[in-house]
Amino acid sequence: MQEFLKDKRERKPRTESYTNPNAEPATTEARDINWEERTREHKPTGPRKEYKPRNNDDKPRAGEENIIYGLRPVIEAIETEKQIEKLYVKKGAEGQLMADLRDLCYRSRIRYQEVPVEKLNRLTRGNHQGVVAVIAPIEYVGLEDILDRIPDDEKALIVVFDGVTDVRNFGAIARSAECAGAHGLITPLKNSAPVNGEAIRSSAGALTRIPVHRAGSIRNTLKTLAQQGMQIVAATEKADTLLFDADLTGPTVIVMGNEESGISKEVLKLCTCKAAIPMVGAIESLNVSAAAAVMLFETVRQRFCK
Secondary structure (H helix, E strand, O other), X not given: OHHHHHHHHOOOOOOOOOOOOOOOOOOHHHHHHHXXXXXXXXXXXXXXXXXXXXXXXXXXXXXXXXXXXXXXXXXXXXXXXXXXXXXXXXXXXXXXHHHHHHHHHHHHOOOOEEEOHHHHHHHOOOOOOOEEEEEOOOOOOOHHHHHHOOOOOOOOEEEEEEOOOXXXXXHHHHHHXXXXXXXXXXXXXXXXXXXXXXXXXXXXXXXXXXXXXXXXXXXXXXXXXXXXXXXXXXXXXXXXXXXXXXXXXXXXXXXXXXXXXXXOHHHHOOOOEEEEOOOOOOOOOOOHHXXXXXXXXXXXXXHHHO
């Protein structure tokens, strides 16, 4: 080992070009010749193709078919009572038409969000004039419409979303609810997943079949449903009652909470029953869409058995 180290210390640099910055490598000329030969071999011989820039207007952006932009078209859409999913207004925009739009939104109880112009440019290529509206792909109904559609010989079964923000979870729950024979879905105006094309695809089309109501206040809606004689059942792992011990044969509203934090404390106080799905494995919780399916089909099981 010592001889190897001694031999290694006495070794000289392989070339002088690494120590002398002014020295030129001996193979410079050869490398230049090789480079010329390589470039000569790969030089194109045919006619040069004309460059054509890609036209981005050939394909619409995702979801653009549900977008209305421009001041007058958006005002007309609101006046004809088209259901607006989202409304974006350029931050700091002024003018008489913009003032008319804001006044119309106030009278129609339509919320709008002021955003930078870059946000509007990402939504559409057209001349948006500082306003872009996203039209709902489904027709929302009132709470009374859901209640009126429940047949007299059936017990009500309604699913309420409390802060479910993932589109795919929203669609999956809607699919399970439709398969379980639920009579309607209720989702808040704010802090909720949008009912868009992806949600409809995730629901396998169930969102076009089952009535959906957008509530300004989930708490007030639950109070109204409780006054109609329905029990409000919260799906929560913090409950003392197991799901299989809860009586779900009567008119029932099932509340599903946020994917991370669960049902909010304010909503949880309004629930007349708190039911937990029994867990056997090491993981202590289910995905919200899986939990909703368990809750819904336990309801179906109890009603079919009795």
